[in-house]
Amino acid sequence: MIRLKKLMVKRNICWILTLAMVMSLVVIPSNNVYATNVTADQAIAWVQSQVGKALDVDGAYGAQCVDLIMAYYDYLGVPRASGNAVDYTTNALPSGWQRIKGAQPQKGDILVYTGGYGHVAIYEADRITYHQNIDKVQSVQKVSYKYDGLHTPYWGVIRPNWSSATSPTNPSILTNQLWYDIADTIQIKAHADGATSYFMSIFKDGNKIISQGVTDGFFSMSASKYGYGKYSAYFSCSNSAGTVDTQWVNFSVVGAPSYTDVYASNWWYDLSDTVSISVDTVCAKGQLIGIDKEGVGRVVTESSDPTFKMDASKLGVGKYSAYFSVYNGSGGVDTTRVSFEIVDKPKEGAVVSTMKEKYTLNDEVELSVLVYCSKSQLVRIDKEGVGRVVTDSANNGVYKIAASNLGKGKYSAYFYVSNNSGGYETSHITFEIGCSHKYISNIIKEPTCDGTGVKKYICTECDESYTETIDALGHKYVDTVIKPTESESGYTLHKCKECGYSYKDSYTDALQKSTEPDIKHIINNTNKDISNTAINNTYVNATAIKSVNSGKKSIKIKWKKVSGVSGYQLQYATNKSFKKGKKITIKSNSTTVRTIRKLKNKKKYYVRIRTYKVSNNKTIYSKWSATRNKKTK
Template identity: 30%
Template sequence: MAFAEGAETSFVYNGKAQAPAAKDIIVKEGDDSTPLTSDDFTVKPEELKGTKAENGIKAVVEGAGNYKGTVAGETAEALTYNITQKSISDVSIEGIQDKYRQKDDGSAIDEPEVVVKDGDTELVLDTDYTLEYQTEDGTKLENGAADLKNAGQYKLVITAKEGGNYKDSAVKSFEITAAVDISDEAVKGEVTTSYIYDGTAKKPAAEDIQLTDGKGSVIPKDAYRIRSYKNTTKAGDNASVTVEILDSCADYKGTKEIKFTITPQDISENYSDKVTGLDAVTYNGSGQTPTVEVTGLTEEDYTVVLNSGIEMLNAQTYDVEINGIGNYTGTIKKTFTVNPANAAGKLTVPYMLEDQVYTGSEIKPDVNLSAINEEDESTYPSVNRYADNVNTGMAVVYTDAVGNYTGTFVTVFKITAKDLRDAKITAADQTYTGGELKPAVTVTDGSRVLKAGTDYDTAYTGNINAGTAKVTVTGKGNYKGTAEKTFKISAKSIAGAKVTAADKTYTGKNLTTSVTVKDGSRTLKSGTDYTLSYKNNKNPGTATVTVTGKGNYAGSVSKTFKITVKVSKASLTSAKKTSKKGQLKIKWKKVSGATGYQVYAAQNKGFTKKVKKATIKSGKTASTTLKGLTKKKTYYVRIRATKKIAGKTYYGAWSTVKKTKTK
């Protein structure tokens, strides 16, 4: 039996029995046999050992399964192992606080009940360890805990007992503080939660409170507890909570009363729909005061203000205020209505009013309510409404009682037609057209323009020819009677008329001509519609006739016409050669009125070759001889009559051409 290579043979004290594992030990039946497995045996420490720190503990092998019996090895060294001391710094120290409050009487703090544990095992003082108290610099307190009096930093030193299961030492630092008394004015307390009155006590918890010391530091909420409450039910600022510092708190001490406010509840939030006693009433002639109550509240919780304190006499809606007091605040605003009484049987109006004359606007006669009881001379307010009160006919007045009474009364009156005699009529003057003239008429009654066919009809007389015409306006609908207005028809200017004048033939006398004058399609009548006068109407040329308006026409218009000269066509009777060479004897018939003749002879029909002309200056001459012609040549001969008037010569048409030959 021997330890296997790498076997664990040293263990740290843990308060339990410890031995090497079966896998770390080699066990054989003989030197050359195969080692047993870890299922064939177990390992335990020798009797009464293996639970404390010590060296040279024998490992005892005990058969299991197919084996039995125990063996401790051939030599003491072959299967021994060690359990070493555990460092006491790994254990926990309980029962000592980080801070202690210095005693007010100068005595030592209560000695801490120190407990040292290794896991769940509590170590034993003076067996496993010793303890002593030291100052921060390591000076031992000779009297131990009895010297823990002054404020300062201290250490608790735990030292393992020599030869025991532990070694080394452990230190726990703590402090003794000069505690701040929270009752001091410098320490401020505040309830951070808001409270509204609801009939229950308001009790702030520690988490609802904030304490601040004189240096501005917030005192931890786990440093104090609630001690008592006072006045925590009713609204106001007299509620308070008293807190006291826990004994476990080293930095603070004492108690403090902290005031807080319970805000009155707004009465409108939960009680607006719980107001009673405000049902409407009917006017009775005297003041009526409602009895207002708020369900769930008492008279100590609210006051009622009716109509700002003014008596509620008349029919109307009044303001009502319910104001919270004491534990309540705010206002509930309500109304109280006094309804009007029915006026039927008490009030009346006239059945019918005097007739009214049409005005073009609404007619609104005043109608007032009065009491049926004639001894009652009171005035009763009312409002009038009107229907059918503009045009002629029966109109209606609806009189509505207002104020303290309600109801509607009906009165009628008649609207009669207005006489047109005072109306103003305008009709524009006209210009003659040959037909009836009916100018538009404007009829005004004051500022109102009347409408033809609705308010009046019109009739015209003397409205065709120039002069004075008349229009008669006859009222209808809202108007009656008649009114007249004259208007002027002016003669029409003849200047725009179309004039035609026939041309004339010269006679040597002053000439007139046939003249036609048209105004549009209408032919005017001479002597009735116009007269004529002439200028330059004797000699040939352009004559002028002037048309001057008459009767229905005025002004004048001129027209020119021509005076032409008519010269008859000459008749050539013969054209013969004479006994002399180069001569032709020409004869013609005399033309009545002619003052001379022109005779042409030429060697061609176009009278352009070898032309010979002869001018005869007497209309009484009927022949002439042309001389100086070419001998033995054929000539063509023609003649025309001439007429000279006022120094100007006029020509007749050429005669028929005759052909002849000279000798």
């Protein structure tokens, strides 16, 4: 039976008369009423959230049906109505609300029933209504009776003036993980402001596998249901005004994990260090580390973060290798091993060196030590006759100091190499710092035409000296052409005007006793490079050297081209007199360059050239060009 609130009325006639007199004197203000600013969907969502609760809003008679309606009024933001349930057929309505007798209810309407104290409820659909204090249950219930099928007569509805509904906004979607192993539970949560229903679609490897409605925008399933693969999902969030879709969310169901790298922070540690070994995993939920010691075996097996750390002193001096077993709910895999060593002092056999064995005061002394497993290096330098002059730290095994800070003298040095476990002294090296030398020079032997000279350099500060060879001056020749006679050949005489040395070349045949004209020589006495020679009225133009360039054990000569000649003759030697010189004949007048190879390296060579012409079976030469020289590389 429906239990309704009783109206308590005093039947004292005097009290009624007194109240009537007072009421006649008091003006009762009109109720201020307000329209609601929510939608019907939002109102029903609120009612659904009250199911199972006992609402006693006015604190009287427990949870009655009108308590649900008063709470409903509170949620809608309008003043409560007074009276029993049956009084909702006549009591004041908020502005804009309607009371319709016998109406077909709509979502969010207040259902009013008469008979006795009456009954009130809230309508969602014909067979979905919400009641409190029905069937002797004093809490909010979702009832599947048809709204007009109660024993209490249906009267009609009170209909709020709902706010115009708008489509849901601000859709969002997220998963509880980016990836899942086969033992995980996939959870997806979607939300949109104003949404009252949700519909979900899930795709695996591009194919739709799920399409269904989802209560409150939350979905979960076992990752093993559809197995390994790449998934994507989205939700459609709806209310009576429309629908909005969330973005896509992507996730994967993966197999056994993998890794990209495993490494130690260093290849060696001393006993004060912390050993650090790391693994970069892919889709792993955990890892075990195993560490083996050479000659001992397994010394560590334990669960670890992706980076494992342990005091080196707990492991002790020795050589080690380590690996990880990485795993998830789908399986596991072992990494490759990484090796490291724990030492008690730097490795023996440090190599000490000096940049030079002899420095000058202008130099910078540089000492270095090559050693493994050392964290610091102290250099100690002793001076002969003095003792210790330097005790200092090296920078990464290198120590530098200005030689002038040490001064001239003989020195020995060594390093003390160490780490936090221990150290030792290296072997000693020696070096010397000498004078920076300021030399003066004088010639102690003058060079001659074909003999070298000597220049001596003496330091003004320490008397150290050395000598240097001066190149021979070379001959300065005066050329004289001797004409042939019928009994003697002709030639050119080259005589040095400095020392008198001479030699002959450019021989011509003796004159024949015939009717041929005399041989005439035309010598160009000017300073020009080109001169002419005539035999039997045949003229031979001379040439000149344009350039001489040096190469590795070679020289390259270029000369001026001369028309009307048969070719050229080059002569080269290591002296200006061309004594023991060699000749090269070029049998083409169009060739103007020749490289002479297989010479001595870094040697000065002298070179000259002349033209020739063959006439009447006789070879006629021009005058030699000016001499040029070049030193080979």
